[in-house]
Amino acid sequence: AQRVTQPEKLLSVFKGAPVELKCNYSYSGSPELFWYVQYSRQRLQLLLRHISRESIKGFTADLNKGETSFHLKKPFAQEEDSAMYYCALSGGSNYKLTFGKGTLLTVNP
Amino acid sequence: DTGVSQDPRHKITKRGQNVTFRCDPISEHNRLYWYRQTLGQGPEFLTYFQNEAQLEKSRLLSDRFSAERPKGSFSTLEIQRTEQGDSAMYLCASSFGLLNSPLHFGNGTRLTVT
Numbered sequence: 001a002q003r004v005t006q007p008e009k010l011l012s013v014f015k016g017a018p019v020e021l022k023c024n025y026s027y028s029g030s031p032e033l034f035w036y037v038q039y040s041r042q043r044l045q046l047l048l049r050h051i052s053r054e055s056i057k058g059f060t061a062d063l064n065k066g067e068t069s070f071h072l073k074k075p076f077a078q079e080e081d082s083a084m085y086y087c088a089l090s091g092g093s094n095y096k097l098t099f100g101k102g103t104l105l106t107v108n109p
Numbered sequence: 110d111t112g113v114s115q116d117p118r119h120k121i122t123k124r125g126q127n128v129t130f131r132c133d134p135i136s137e138h139n140r141l142y143w144y145r146q147t148l149g150q151g152p153e154f155l156t157y158f159q160n161e162a163q164l165e166k167s168r169l170l171s172d173r174f175s176a177e178r179p180k181g182s183f184s185t186l187e188i189q190r191t192e193q194g195d196s197a198m199y200l201c202a203s204s205f206g207l208l209n210s211p212l213h214f215g216n217g218t219r220l221t222v223t
Contacts, residue, residue, distance in 0.1 A: 009149075034211070043112070044152070044200070046211040086151050095204065096142065096165065097212060099151030 002027050004089050006100035013077050014108050021072040021103045023061075023087030032090040033063055033070040034097065039083045047072075047085070057081070077107045111135060113215035115201050121221045122191055129187045130218045134203030141184050142212060143176055144200040145169065152200055158184060159206065191222045 003026040013019050025031060035047040048056045050063040050070060061072045070087060084104050088097040114133045122128050134141050139160050144152035155174070156166045160181035170176075173191075178184040188195055198219050202212040 004151075043216050044214040049211065088151075095140065095210070096154045096157055097152075098154065101149065101151050 002031075002089050002091055002098040004087050004098055004100035006085075006087055006103050008103045009101070010104050010106070012106045012108060015079055016076050019074050019077040019081070019105065019107075021085050021087075021105065023070045023072065023100060025068050025070065025087070025089050027068075027089055027091050029091050033061070034088045034090065035059070035061055035070075035072050036086045036088055036099070037083050038086070044086070077105075079107045079109055081105060082107045113201055113203050113213050115199075115215035115218050117218055118216065119219045119221075121223065124193060124222055125190055127187065127189045128191060128220065129185055130199055130201075130220075132184045132186070132201030132203075132215060134183070134201070135213055137205060138203035138213070139181065139206045140204045140210075141178055142202045142204075143184070143186050144202065146198040146200060146217070147196075155186075188220075191220075193222045196220055196222045 005024045007022050033050040036044050037047040038044045059074045061070050063070050084102050086102045087100040090097050116131045142157040143155040145155055146152045154167050155170050156176050158178040161178050173189045176186045198217045200217045201215045204210040204212050
């Protein structure tokens with residue numbers, strides 16, 4: 001069974017502070033991991049995926065298979081980063097995503 | 110806007126009524142997914158299509174739920190004899206069928222069953 005755990009429902013930081021959104025997963029095979037973001041009054045959209053190994057809007061995430069984690073990090077948070085962030089896992093050939101419950105990030109001025 | 114579109118945006122219905130939602134995916138996308146999201150939860154997978162074939166259905170999808178994708182283009186999700194527990198945001202997403210291509214989501218249809 002696939003499972004994604006985001007332990008923090010809410011995370012509040014000040015502008016310029018580092019931010020880390022935690023994500024742990026459970027999957028017996030070789031997973032694909034993603035971070036999706038939903039800004040206020042916008043649709044859910046892909047932020048980044050582990051296989052592309054790229055930095056989007058200053059965010060990075062490293063897949064740690066030993067710890068089964070895929071934490072999202074940004075060294076200096078900006079107010080426009082305030083949003084709901086969902087970690088998601090895809091396994092198998094059907095490409096369906098299993099989402100975590102999400103973390104609401106608030107970046108205060 | 111060439112993204113995924115869903116109609117209606119909101120639907121209020123009385124318990125026991127039937128409702129139908131529509132999703133128009135991005136035109137070249139061959140995969141289409143339906144998800145349901147309730148308050149405080151992430152999206153939960155309901156079903157998905159590759160072209161017109163419905164390849165997987167979640168256990169969440171009771172017999173009252175049916176989805177179709179005729180001709181592999183738009184899709185409809187019907188809920189019969191709605192219950193208050195069906196109140197949720199219903200999200201549609203589409204993707205191109207390469208390995209783990211990103212899902213593109215619509216704005217969703219918010220269903221309220223009174």
